[in-house]
Amino acid sequence: MKKETKTLIRRMGILLFVLYVLLLIYFLFFSEGYGRVAEAQQVYRYNLVPLVEIRRFWIYRKQLGTFAVFSNIFGNVIGFLPFGFxxxxxxxxxxxxxxxxxxxxxxxxxxxxxxxxxxxxCFDVDDMILNTLGAALGYVLFRICNHIRMKVPGGSQR
Incomplete structure (x- = not known):
């Protein structure tokens, strides 16, 4: 791969990473639907026991609804995929x-x-588990894409 192409890909990656971090900050700290709570409800909330919240969301998935389960469990994984990629x-x-x-x-x-x-x-160890899993899966996707790129004629080492 040409040096100019590598430089362009790296610059696009930096731009995408900055955009990703800004979106992450927005959704985790400012979005009413994903993290922020009303002033009257602001108390210290935390879960220090691994898999408690994941299990709760799975057991009560019908009562909580698809959106709540998806955004909590899969959203934490999907949210960190770009980081690992x-x-x-x-x-x-x-x-x-x-x-x-x-x-x-x-x-x-x-x-x-x-x-x-x-x-x-809420400080939640389950979120940390799911976020770390998302970063790891993002890295796996990066490795798969990098492997495919190497197989394509004209593809080269980093």
Whole structure:
């Protein structure tokens, strides 16, 4: 692959990553439908027991509704897919599944701590598990796409 093409892909990746981070901040801290609660309801809310909320959402999925279950369980995974996919494109040293998982976990932990301190949303270990899973799946998608790119004539190493 030409150097100009690599530079363009990296710059597009940086632009997409910045847009992704801005959208993540909006949905996690400012969107009424996804994280922010009314002023009167602002209390410290947290879950420190792994899989409790995931299990609760699954057991009561009919009462909670499809949107609530999808946005909580799958939304946390989908929300971190771009992190695991774009980060290795823009930072060459992040070309390891382990580093992506650790970085995804640390970003998720940071988000959860900010949510706890600001009383916006809920500090939830299940969210950290799902977010880290999303980052890992994003990295797997990156590896698959990178493998396909290498097989295509004209594809080359990073």
């Amino acid at each position: 774009i980060l290795p494109v823009i930072i060459r040293r992040m070309n390891s599944g382990f580093l992506i998982c650790i970085s995804g976990f640390l970003l998720s932990l940071t988000v959860e701590v900010i949510q706890l301190i600001t009383k916006v949303g």
